Amino acid sequence: MQPYRNLIGGEWVGTSGVMNINPSDTGDVVGEFARATEADTLDAIAAARAAFPAWSSTTPATRGTILRSASTLLMARREELGTQLSREEGKTLAEGIGEVTRAAQIFDFFAAETQRLAGESLASVRPGIEVTVTREPLGVVGIITPWNFPMAIPAWKIAPALCHGNAVVFKPAELVPASAWSLVSVLQESGLPAGVLNFVNGPGSVVGNTLVNDPRVDGISFTGSVATGQRIVVAAASRFGKVQLEMGGKNPLVVLDDADLDIAVDCAVNGAYFSTGQRCTASSRLIVTRGIHDRFVDALIRRLEQLTVGHALHEGTEVGPVVNDSQLASNLTYIDVGKAEGAHLAFGGEVLERLTPGYFMVPALFTGATNDMRIAREEIFGPVACVIEARDFEEALHLANDTEYGLASGICTTSLKMASVYRQKAQAGMVMVNLPTAGVDFHVPFGGRKRSSYGPREQGRAAAEFYTSIKTAYTLP
Numbered sequence: 001m002q003p004y005r006n007l008i009g010g011e012w013v014g015t016s017g018v019m020n021i022n023p024s025d026t027g028d029v030v031g032e033f034a035r036a037t038e039a040d041t042l043d044a045i046a047a048a049r050a051a052f053p054a055w056s057s058t059t060p061a062t063r064g065t066i067l068r069s070a071s072t073l074l075m076a077r078r079e080e081l082g083t084q085l086s087r088e089e090g091k092t093l094a095e096g097i098g099e100v101t102r103a104a105q106i107f108d109f110f111a112a113e114t115q116r117l118a119g120e121s122l123a124s125v126r127p128g129i130e131v132t133v134t135r136e137p138l139g140v141v142g143i144i145t146p147w148n149f150p151m152a153i154p155a156w157k158i159a160p161a162l163c164h165g166n167a168v169v170f171k172p173a174e175l176v177p178a179s180a181w182s183l184v185s186v187l188q189e190s191g192l193p194a195g196v197l198n199f200v201n202g203p204g205s206v207v208g209n210t211l212v213n214d215p216r217v218d219g220i221s222f223t224g225s226v227a228t229g230q231r232i233v234v235a236a237a238s239r240f241g242k243v244q245l246e247m248g249g250k251n252p253l254v255v256l257d258d259a260d261l262d263i264a265v266d267c268a269v270n271g272a273y274f275s276t277g278q279r280c281t282a283s284s285r286l287i288v289t290r291g292i293h294d295r296f297v298d299a300l301i302r303r304l305e306q307l308t309v310g311h312a313l314h315e316g317t318e319v320g321p322v323v324n325d326s327q328l329a330s331n332l333t334y335i336d337v338g339k340a341e342g343a344h345l346a347f348g349g350e351v352l353e354r355l356t357p358g359y360f361m362v363p364a365l366f367t368g369a370t371n372d373m374r375i376a377r378e379e380i381f382g383p384v385a386c387v388i389e390a391r392d393f394e395e396a397l398h399l400a401n402d403t404e405y406g407l408a409s410g411i412c413t414t415s416l417k418m419a420s421v422y423r424q425k426a427q428a429g430m431v432m433v434n435l436p437t438a439g440v441d442f443h444v445p446f447g448g449r450k451r452s453s454y455g456p457r458e459q460g461r462a463a464a465e466f467y468t469s470i471k472t473a474y475t476l477p
């Protein structure tokens, strides 16, 4: 079997590789992928630097044509690529196909965005002088992505980078290189010139670290853990590199007494457990007021009893496996932590055997949790949620905001007034009313506050803030 190779300066390079294993069936090897070295990364940065002047001088229409072609190819291949994605990451097939569709939509959005690139012309405070404000590409951008959205997150970083005329060095998570490789191949096929997008699959400690510290890389866009994000910002800032970080969440879903119970349970199941809870927007804290608490917990447990957990590619699966053995071990440790802290494990939390050897676990629900417990404060990143009872709306709001994170925050209520107050007072970058905290649109800003995000927002028109640099010009004609 030939390894899938890295792309540097338009050439596919690399030999011995990393095995990509299916978490639903550890006997199934998705492929072997060449492992990039520090030297490869330096070559990729040099290739991007060399390609940048010509690429940044192309017309927006040229860039738009390439982005639109990528969108069309992704859409045409969404079933095949969605299957590949679910096979390597473990989310259900519907989620995998949905993610490829989302990537296609993102490329379509940024293809259209190339037609809207504009500046401003303003009157000067001084007579006879013209002032223009325009945006120029940042330069070479290093893109470092996590394993939980192997195609959508690369897409929402690469598409705006290319739209605005940047050259890219892309490092995916080593755990899930297949979707990343496919995305890069699609962009190659769409006519991207050599060196504009370079693909270096290798360990974060080598490839990622080289990118972050190289002064030829003008900006780093990263999604992943807080610990790695913190390391990146310190290193990049010391050389005045621009940084955009999307990190963790400990997102609350508040359920008020007046909530529609079915909607609240749907929001909790979707937000906490779909995609195996491996979303930075997952609702891992369910903050429920007294009057509905017992009914909500009973209805949620009834729904959890019916959830089908299994092989990601099997029909009917609603929750796939955990991504790998270490993430599974970490989830199980949190189950022990929750019990030791005195929360009641009301459902699930154990390893599950299926026909194939995989990393399956029963989605877990703790009740009787308090907001100071570790299971309520630390990002678990698995199918584990806890219910925290609140006296009333005010206490629920206080608990929701009492966290180091601030990505998404949700409320289920039939009161317009409570929904409005929550929208105003929630300390989060995204607020959802009667909707799951996870699952966002592709054309509007994405990001959070506190330890969840750092730097400009991603997605939609807001993406321009990171991928461009503003130039103000004064002219005396």
Ligand SMILES: NC(=O)C1=CN([C@@H]2O[C@H](COP(=O)(O)OP(=O)(O)OC[C@H]3O[C@@H](n4cnc5c(N)ncnc54)[C@H](OP(=O)(O)O)[C@@H]3O)[C@@H](O)[C@H]2O)C=CC1
Residues within 6 Å of the ligand: 144, 145, 146, 147, 148, 171, 172, 173, 174, 175, 202, 203, 204, 205, 207, 208, 209, 212, 223, 224, 225, 226, 228, 229, 231, 232, 246, 247, 248, 249, 279, 280, 379, 380, 381
């Ligand atoms: N906000 C989110 O969407 C995500 C949050 N997480 C959180 O992080 C936890 C751990 O997951 P993990 O995958 O280890 O997350 P990491 O933050 O370690 O990985 C994210 C990306 O950063 C890379 N990376 C790792 N170390 C460095 C470094 N020193 N310099 C530059 N890049 C680096 C990784 O490479 P590689 O892995 O290939 O070595 C990967 O591509 C999860 O349990 C979850 O809590 C994880 C994924 C996504």
Ligand SMILES: O=C(O)CCC(=O)C(=O)O
Residues within 6 Å of the ligand: 148, 149, 223, 278, 279, 280, 281, 437, 438, 439, 440
């Ligand atoms: O909830 C979503 O749609 C996006 C989640 C996400 O970006 C993440 O988990 O990294």
